[in-house]
Amino acid sequence: MxxxxxxxxxxxxxxxxxxxxxxxxxxxxxxxxxxxxxxxxxxxxxxxxxxxxxxxxxxxxxxxxxxxxxxxxxxxxxxxxxxxxxxxxxxxxxxxxxxxxxxxxxxxxxxxxxxxxxxxxxxxxxxxxxxxxxxxxxxxxxxxxxxxxxxxxxxxxxxxxxxxxxxxxxxxxxxxxxxxxxxxxxxxxxxxxxxxxxxxxxxxxxxxxxxxxxxxxxxxxxxxxxxxxxxxxxAPLGMDLMTILGERVLYDAAFRQPLPRQDGTAAAKFALTQRAGQLGARLAELCKDPKVLEVLTGFVASYRYGRGGNDLLGWRGMAPEGAEAGDGGDSPSFRVVAAGAKPVRRGADWVLKGAGSPVALTPPEAEAAAWALARGEVTEAELAKAHPAAPATLAKLREAGLVVAA
Missing domain, CATH: 2.60.120.650 (Cupin)
Structure with missing residues (x-):
């Protein structure tokens, strides 16, 4: 859904x-x-x-x-x-x-x-x-x-x-x-x-x-x-920017240098304060760096969980073109039970081959039936999405005994 x-x-x-x-x-x-x-x-x-x-x-x-x-x-x-x-x-x-x-x-x-x-x-x-x-x-x-x-x-x-x-x-x-x-x-x-x-x-x-x-x-x-x-x-947080900067400063020599040694003198404290200010100013510059902003933009834009997307037949090239992973949701599923069944043309008309008795199809229904029968298993939602102009196709396939509820 x-x-x-x-x-x-x-x-x-x-x-x-x-x-x-x-x-x-x-x-x-x-x-x-x-x-x-x-x-x-x-x-x-x-x-x-x-x-x-x-x-x-x-x-x-x-x-x-x-x-x-x-x-x-x-x-x-x-x-x-x-x-x-x-x-x-x-x-x-x-x-x-x-x-x-x-x-x-x-x-x-x-x-x-x-x-x-x-x-x-x-x-x-x-x-x-x-x-x-x-x-x-x-x-x-x-x-x-x-x-x-x-x-x-x-x-x-x-x-x-x-x-x-x-x-x-x-x-x-x-x-x-x-x-x-x-x-x-x-x-x-x-x-x-x-x-x-x-x-x-x-x-x-x-x-x-x-x-x-x-x-x-x-x-x-x-x-x-x-x-x-x-x-x-x-939501992504400001703290996530610090993580990105933490990786970026690995390539900046100023952040790899040792901090001023502290011996308790005013001069040592001043040197540390001065160095901290320099590093802070450098961080401010890095926040405007195009590469850092590119990484940050990508991080925020893709901040979501990986969920779904599996399509084993499609990965093997066995699913018909246009079939999408995850289609159908909770829609009822039907399985093809008549091997070799397909729509065929007889003169100007289309009928289902493999059915117990001839079932007439319109041209859009023939196209939808060929798509559904080639999949092996199909849901109402998948068929409706792929062939919205042929809403009666699944009913005719069931009537002909070519598919059953999975």
């Missing part, structure tokens, strides 16, 4: 968002119940949880009334699939028991697991908002997972099931980062720093909540069950 920032923000325009809200203030956008239906569902959650080997006590967490459930209480040590390493992996029965007691389920780093989840991340990344990672939060009525806190990234909360009430506080930490300086702050500090209540927002299915980095908030499920996907948009 592909999505754009405009679709994510609708009915608000991206221009209004960047002018009034981005990195400035929270935003709650109401949406139709089906707006994020393709992102995640209860069936999709169960399907993900059934991928038991991908989950550990770090990727699947349980939290009850603000306190994490110890891994030993819902996991058992299992041998990893690719090594002799022992990992703590969730046990279905134990997870079930904690869920019945009201524990929230947190599924971390899920943005590459389905096309629907990836679609929102890609919308944020395509808009230049940084690396977009996603966690799923499943909560039950009257049980709060986390107390008041801030995040070290922008938060885009997409409500996909139920309702959740959010307390948005007036306090905002000044552009915190994921570093012990900020992670070591106590809950007592957060309670004092969050300030007064700014707004209480109820997210309903289809709603979106944006919180700038550092904004204090907490949430509580209002409906019997609530599911939201929290996308963390990690």
């Amino acid at each position: 592909s999505m754009t920032l405009a679709e994510l923000l609708a009915p608000m325009s991206p221009e209004q968002f960047f002018a009034e809200y981005h990195d400035k203030q929270p935003l709650h956008l109401k949406g139709a119940a089906g707006k994020f239906a393709s992102v995640l569902s209860w069936r999709g959650i169960n399907r993900l949880l059934d991928m038991t080997h991908i989950w550990t006590s770090r990727s699947l967490m349980l939290v009850l009334d603000g306190k994490p459930v110890p891994a030993a209480e819902y996991c058992e040590a299992q041998t990893a699939r690719d090594a002799n390493e022992r990992l703590m992996q969730p046990v279905v029965g134990k997870v079930r028991d904690w869920v019945r007691r009201g524990a929230s389920v947190v599924m971390n780093d899920v943005d590459s697991l389905t096309p629907g989840l990836a679609g929102v991340s890609e919308a944020l990344e395509n808009a230049g908002l940084g690396k977009a990672q996603a966690n799923v939060y499943i909560s039950w009525q009257s049980h709060k997972a986390f107390p008041a806190h801030y995040d070290t990234h922008d938060v885009w909360a997409v409500q996909v099931e139920g309702e959740k009430s959010w307390n948005i506080w007036e306090g905002r930490a000044e552009w915190p980062i994921s570093h012990p300086v900020f992670r070591s702050q106590t809950q007592e500090h957060h309670e004092q720093a969050k300030g007064r209540l700014r707004a209480k927002v109820t997210l309903k299915t289809g709603d979106l909540l944006y919180l700038p980095r550092g904004w204090y908030h907490d949430a509580l499920a209002e409906a019997p069950a609530s599911v939201h996907v929290a996308y963390g948009a990690h």
